Structure formats: structure tokens, C-alpha cells
Amino acid sequence: MKLKFPAIVAAATMLAAPAMADLIVPNMSYRTGPYAANGIPYADGFADYFTLLNERDGGIGGQKVQVPECETAYNTEKGVECYEALKSQNPLVLNPLSTGITYQLIPKIGVDGITLYTPGYGRTSAKDGSVFEWVFNAPANYWDGASVAVKHILDQEGGDLTGSKIALVYHNSAYGKEPIRTLQELSKKHGFELSELPVDAPGQEQKSQWLQIRRDKPDYVIMYAWGVMNQVAIQEAVNIRFPMDKFIGIWWSGSENDVKPAGAGAEGYKALTFHGVGQEYPLYDDLKQYVYDAGKAAGAGDQTGTVLYSRGAYAALVIAEAIAKAQELAGTAEINAAQMRDGFEALDITAERMVELGLPDFGAPIQLSCENHGGDGLGRIQQWDAAAGQWNLITDFIEPDAEILDPLIKEDSQAYASEAGLTPRCN
């Protein structure tokens, strides 16, 4: 066993290594475990967008994109294994879709020189590019989400929240705890009372939290959940007859998989999003022609157009644009990981560019710089229509409260810099 094992694994890794000339953008996915319902559509969207680029345009700048997949099961130990396995293939950028794995990778990627792109998740203060050189979290982060949700509530309540109560139901992990500090600051500013209700992973058991909500009768519930916790929470909210239009989930708590199990009861549930929904975009014509009809769709091919599928495709789109930018800056199509980072830093996706890409008004413009790795943090609200079985966008893009967020981000990134002994760049 001792002697045979190394030989087999060595052979395995050698055979798995792709040709060196291609652009390697790994897909760290999870299609198994308690988070699979959310992991599958995202992974499919991510892979399909690159398949489209390869089939329609012959890759990016003439270079094919390879998307090797690695199963993490949303587990940090498997995440480490995936990272080490992928590292040897010289990836350009990683998108682990797990805040826990992101926290683990942030110190490592700095040393190994690999870009980490964490759209809408990960460490919020990574927005401060002067400290987090290799991490990008545009277009929006958890704190933006919390602020946009509170802004929407303010809008609903006529601009005054004094004396009202907001409950935060959150996944008791790094991900769920992220917005607490922001919401505490916002509660001071707007005078609402915040109650925090943690739910332990994976979140199948949350009766007591919802009984507490029934007793306390908060005016609004904000939720940061993921995986099976979403479905259970929405069902529990229906069970206690909580008004669904006062129940707002973060963008990770707003996919079809989360609301459908609750049936008609989920009517009116709101969730944040940082991109458009549905299949009413010209991009889908191309996807249909080059990917679905050609039988090249990832996974089972049944996730098309869902919220998380769109989000996976959007993440791939931003990465593809950053690769194109990097190729332009470097003057070569065969970019390396360091040039990839420069491409991200110079990224500028305008509204016109989104129209060209076949996704008009899908996402807000993204413009990054050395200091700003997180974009503008715009988010919008979508609402579930149970009868039609679809999400409808009910607001335009809402800007987060920079007055509250910027000092918090500065504080957290400075704390990281002093802990890790980093000197801020960008001067």
C-alpha cells in the first residue's frame, strides 16, 4: 500500500494535467452534500459560459479556456486538497464559492500568486485592494447587501425606522456572521432594534429561532442562509405566517430551489441580487445555439436561467472580461497569473459592454482600481411570484451606504494588515 499509492497518484496527477498553453480557470464546485442544491446551478452556469466562449469565439483572444472541475463539497479540508491539486496546473483565478474556503485561501494565494475572485461572498474587507492585493470581490459584498436591504426597508417604511425591530437569521459560520457588524452600525444610525438569531450548519433545525420570531414579532427579517437552511427557513416563515414581503434574504438565499419547496406560501418573498434574472437576454440565444443544442451543457443541463445559474455565468463573464483586459495590457494572449491580476485591477465593464455581451441591464457597471477591488456594491431586490414560478425585479440598483461601510472596511482591512504584517500598496 505504502509504495503503490504514491505511484498511482503520481500517474493520476500527470494524466490529469492539461496542456500548458490554454487559459486555466478552475471550477471549484460542490455538486454533493447539503449545499449541492445551490452549488450545482452555479457550477453549471460557470462552465457553460466558458463553453460558449470556446465554441463561439474560439476562446478568449484566440486562447481556449479550460475549466477543470474540483469537488469541494463546501468542506474546507476538501477545499485545501482541491487548491493543492489545482495549483500545480497553473490556474489564473479561483472562485471557490465558499466563504470558509476563501478565508483559508486568502493568505495562501498571496504567497502563490494566484488571483481569488469572490463575487458577492468571501471576506468583505477584501474590497480594500491596498491590503488584499490578490483578492477581488466585485460587484458587491456581504456588507453592501446588508446596507441595501436596510435601504430597501427604509424605502418601504417612508424613510424612518426609529423604534422598529429587525431580526437577522444567519448561518452560524464566517459567512453568516459577516453582516452583523454592519447591521449593528446601521441600527445605531437609523434607530432600529437588531436581534441576531444564529442557526447552526447545515440548518435543518431552526424551529426555536422561528418561535422566537413569532414571539418577538420583528417588523422585518433579514436572512443570510445557504444550502438547505434556505428552504427550511422559508418553510418555517410560512408556518408561522410571517408576512413574506417583510422577509428579505441575501442573494445567496434567493434562488428557485429555496422558495419552491414552500409552494404558494412563499409568494412575495424578497431577496437581494446583484444581477438580472430570467432568460430574457440575447445571450441565451447564443447559449442555446452553441452550448445546449450542441449537447455541451454542463451537468444535467436543467438549470438554465435559474438565479444561481445566471450568477455562475456572471462570475465567468467578469473573469472572461478580466482575461481579455489582461491580454490587452500584457500584449499577449498567453497571460500568466500575475498579468491576470493586473487585468482584474484595470477591469472596466460599462453598461454598453454589457449590451455587447448580450446582457443589457443585467449587472451594474464594474470599474476596479488599485484601491477598490469591490466595485460599487449596487444591489437590487427581486420578489418571488409563486403562481408564475419566477423572480421579478422590483427595484432598480440601490447604492449601499458608503458612509457606514467605508470606515468598517478600512478598520477590518487594517486589522488584517497589521496581523499579517502587510504594508498597504497603492500610494
Add this chain to the structure above:
Amino acid sequence: MLYREAGDFKTSYRDDSQTFPIKLERWGYYAVVALAFAVVPFVINDYWASAVLVPFLIYAIAAIGLNILTGYAGQVSLGTGGFMAVGAYSVYKLMTAFPDVSLLIHVVLAGIITAIVGVLFGLPSLRIKGFYLAVATLAAQFFLVWLFNKVPWFYNYSASGQITAPTRTFMGEAISGPAASAPAKYLVCLSFAFLVAWMARNLTRGSIGRKWMAIRDMDIAAEIIGVNPLRAKLSAFAVSSFFIGMAGALLFAVYLGAAEVGEAFGINKSFLVLFMIIIGGLGSIFGSFAGAAFLVLLPVLLKNLLVGNLGWPTDLAAHIELMIVGALIVTFLIVEPHGLARLWSLTKEKLRLWPFPH
């Protein structure tokens, strides 16, 4: 023919009762140790260290710890994950509070802190046994995880409740944090695993180990012949938690680098280590290593085989991998209920007689 006692003359009691009485086996052991310490560090790469050998060695330490408690002293524990969390959070607090002290000392101190916590949670074992004790240790598991989630002091008030291991060096070489090289991480874990195995082997052969086994086999009889159950049980909890705490400290500081208590040290971890000793063999040091190897290496091997070699989709491979590992566990336990260690010793028995079995 080669593996035999004949011709290997023992002229002292010391020689006669050594751990590896047969020459071939003894040389095999020296060869493995020499290979592990002197050859592997020069050929190891990041993947082999971070994905295969470091987790294997750390889980072997945890399995030895639990084996002392469950396999040798007969006290069933489901609190392994919680005790590993104590080790991890202790080492984190120590690392950040005393950055100038060596991490190696902190790991040992974290083990001692865990030993104290372990003794506290071992107190119920004086009154309750078997499944009831398992439930009491389960309470420790949930309480400790809850505590580290609830009290921000333990994670230095970080926004997300994550703890991140800063870089620490030993003789100028980084052994924790992102800059730690593969050989450094491997050698730290290997040294701890070697020392722990050596200590455990000698403890279990001496008077303490005999007391533990007496308590395990029949506690009333043990008490009558003069074994103090209080001391025997609590010392088993202390030594076991000491090892498990060091495993938790290494898991966080050297292997993962960042951890979050619910995810890294949940109830799943307790079960994983318990399965390791059941599959490896209760009451066996070799079994602890074999069990850890089985449950850590086999999934990685299968993954590389199915996804890397055969090119299967990752989700299918992940599901099949669970099924294969599950089926193998069942098969092994049916073929040999006493675990891989028993299988190994049966093989050795047969080898001694080979090629003339009668």
C-alpha cells in the same frame, strides 16, 4: 521463511519484550522511520504534504489519543471534535498572545490545556458507563463548539468568527502560515506523530496502561485487585485529551491555517476519528495509523483515480467514492471485526509459519 523467530536469539528480558521482537519486522520499522524522516522530506511537494501526508499524520495523532481512551481504557467518547477545538483555540490564543514563543511549545501547551478540559469532562465517567458516557461526552462536543462560537474572546473579536494562524518559524523556517514549505509542515507533523506513538506505546505497555486495560476489561475486578478507578479513568482522559488537543492544534495551525469551529470541529470530526479507531482496531497503535490512513488516504486516492485517471464527472466520482469507502468499511468489519490491526497481526502469524502451515 524470512519472517521468523529462528536464529534471532534474545539474551535479556529487555530484548525479549521489545515492541518488534522479530528481526525482519524491526528492520522494517527502522527502514520506515528512516524513510519518513530522511527521504520523504526531500521529495515531498505541496500536494503530497497538504492533501495527503499532513492530514494523515494529524488524524493518526487524534486516533491514538482516542484509542487510549476508548481502545485501552474502555471509555467511549464522542467529544473528540470538541477536544480538538480546545487544542486549536488554545494554540490560536497562545500564538497571538505570545508571538515570540515557539509554536512547538504552544502546541504542547495547547495539549496540556486540552488535557485539563478533558479531565473535567471525564469526571462523569466515574459514575456512568458505556452509552451513557458517550452521551455525556457528546454534551462536551456540543458545549465546546457552542462556546467557541459564542464568546468572541476566543477568536480575538474577528468580524467573521474565523481564526487564522499567523506565520511562525522554527530555526528560521516557517512552519505555520502561508509561507510554510511542504517539508517543514510534514516534518513538524511527523515528529509529533512519532513522539506521540512512541509515548503511547510505552504508556500502554507500562503499569498505567495495564490499569487502563484492567478497568476496560472489568472495572469491579480491577478495583478489587487495587486499581484506583478515579486515577485510571482520569489519567486516561488526560493523556487522551493531551494527544487529541495537540492534533487539533496542528490541524488548525499547520494543516488548515484558518478554521471555523462548527465546520472544522463539528460532530462529524468526532465520528470520523471514532470510525478510524474502529476500522483500524481498538487498543492498537498500529491500528490508529491504519485507520487514519484508510479514511484519509482512500478518498484522495479514489478521487484521483476516478476523476484524474478515468475522467469521470466530479459529482459522480464523489458519490461513488462515498459508496466505495462505505462498502469497504462494511466488508472489512465483516471479514475482521477487530479492525485492520487484527488483520495485520493475523497476516504476521501466518507469515511466521509460511510456507509450512502445519
